[in-house]
Amino acid sequence: MTTQTIDPTKAEAFAERMIDILNSGAVTLLTSIGHRTELFDTMAELPPATSPQIADAAGLNERYVREWLNGMVTARLVEYDPIAKTYCLPAEHAAFLTRAAASDNIAPFTQYIALMGTVEDKVIDCFYKGGGVPYSEYKRFHEVMAEDSGQTVVPALFEHILPLIPGLTEALERGIEVMDLGCGRGRALVKLAEAFPNSRFTGYDFSGEAIAYANSAVQRRNLSNVQFQVKDAATLEEFDRYDLITTFDAIHDQARPDRVLQNIYHALKPDGVYLMQDIHASTDVSGNLEHPVGTLLYMLSCMHCMTVSLAYGGMGLGTMWGQEKALQMLSDAGFTRVEIKQLAHDFQNDYYIIHKN
Template sequence: MATQTFDETKAEIFTDRILNVLNDSALALMISIGHRTKLFDTLAELRPATSQEIADAAGLNERYVREWLGAMVTGKLIDYNPVNQTYFLPPEHSAFLTRSAGGNNMAPITQFISVLGAVEDKIVDCFSKGGGVPYSEYKRFHEVMAEESGQTVVAALEDYILPLIPGLVEDLEKGINVLDVGCGSGRAMNKLAQRFPNSRFWGYDFSAEAIAIATAEAQQQNLTNVRFEIKDAATFDESDRYHLITTFDAIHDQARPDLVLRNIQKALRPDGVYLMQDIHAATEVNDNLEHPIAPFLYTISCMHCMTVSLAEGGMGLGTVWGQQKALQMLADAGFTLVEIKQLEHDLQNDYYIVRKD
């Protein structure tokens, strides 16, 4: 058997890669904390300031703020003046780390790292025993998901997503029936219900916690044209009722996505449209080698989307089910016309415009 030579250069490159992984994963936790404590928002409003001044402005403990600032400075997210011992968040960085950045704020998505880390022990058990980890084990997941989708999907609904379907805005203004399957905390339907008072909106989700949040928000806004229900998407049985059915980042983590898609097909009116937003990826791993966030997506899948499906005895489709698998399952569900669209500013999602015929 031929012996393989050990490439010292390749080994050195790899060790550097691992060091970068360690530093960047640590920074992800620190960015999450900076977002949750509103430290980035505070810094964006300050001139170069000391750790005590920053802590006072944020209403936080100085010793913790100072250690957090150490991670931010050495991670090159925040500038530091050693003479004056002051810290400053450059505007080029605050444009992607603060709430005022709107949809450009990349800090909220880092919260998923800590949320997923909290179930690592249970995921390790699944590697040995199989099965999955149920939704109930994920603390703050709905909260984080609602915030992240609020910045991406919900914020883009009116200006970018709805216009993907010609004539849809006009139909919504006139009045149509709309269902969101896997509605989560209901932000999308509540926003549309407020914007289009002549249309009627429903949201289904099997999470009682999510439905309670959605309903409370609707009541707070005095919305009378939207209703949220606890319902398993794999078992709801309606026919030819809705002009528009939507799913936002919801199909791939269903226990039985095949049944969900069939139920959607049945509930859609013959002239209706199904709008499926899901992750932009290919089905085969080799086709995702150049995907800019592929490792993140496979990690989310392994530690959440795939495992919550398996916990229900489901298919475990996973986050990265990809366009090819999606098209196959849509066809199997009885949909014959599918068009895939993307938004220029959105590298993470595909938008499937689906019709019966």
């Protein structure tokens, strides 16, 4: 038996990194709480304040607020004056932690850590038994995903995403048929329906909860050119109907993404365009070593995207299926004209512009 020699410097560096990882995980959970309770938003509007003052302004329990504040202080997200006993959220931090920061707000994404933690036991069971964890086990998934979409897709729709396809905005103004597959709560489609009253929009999603929310939004806005329905994308049977089909971060967690892409191909009109937004990645892990959030995305894949596909007997592509696999599957579905574009402000996603003919 060979005894492996340990490099003490390398071992110590790794131990220090593990401590950093533990602290970062703790900060992530505390940041999620700060976002959900709007504590960051409250503090951004206050001068340096005591814990009771901050709790009172936020309408929250002071003891919990104080413990949260102290965690934020040790994480260096909040500054503390030990003489005045006051806490302050620096403007430079508020620029990435508050709702006023709009698409620059990183705090909403920290919710994924707590959300995925709720299914850890079930995912561990899958490590031993195989199978997967179904959508129904993720109690806040569509709520968090809607906020995610509100950070990445919805604000960029008109200025950045639609212009990726020449002439699309003008076509929408004239009036075309549009489908969004895997629409979730329908935030993007509702925005499009409001902006382009001459076009007709259809949204499909597997989740009845998400579709109910989307239909409620339609009723509140009194829109007549958009409809939402519960539908499994793998069972879609429509032919030559749509001028434009979109999927936003929706293909890789399908049970049968191959069948879904074929259905999209058939549902498009001969001169139709398919816009697929999906995760920017390489299919082989070696191409993702420098990805700025590669570890986060593999975690989300293991804890959600891959396992929900496997739960329905699916392929389990996973979040990081990558460009190479995506291009292969698009080709297998019948698409031969594919262009991949990226947006300067969006390092996380690729935008596939796909023509049927």
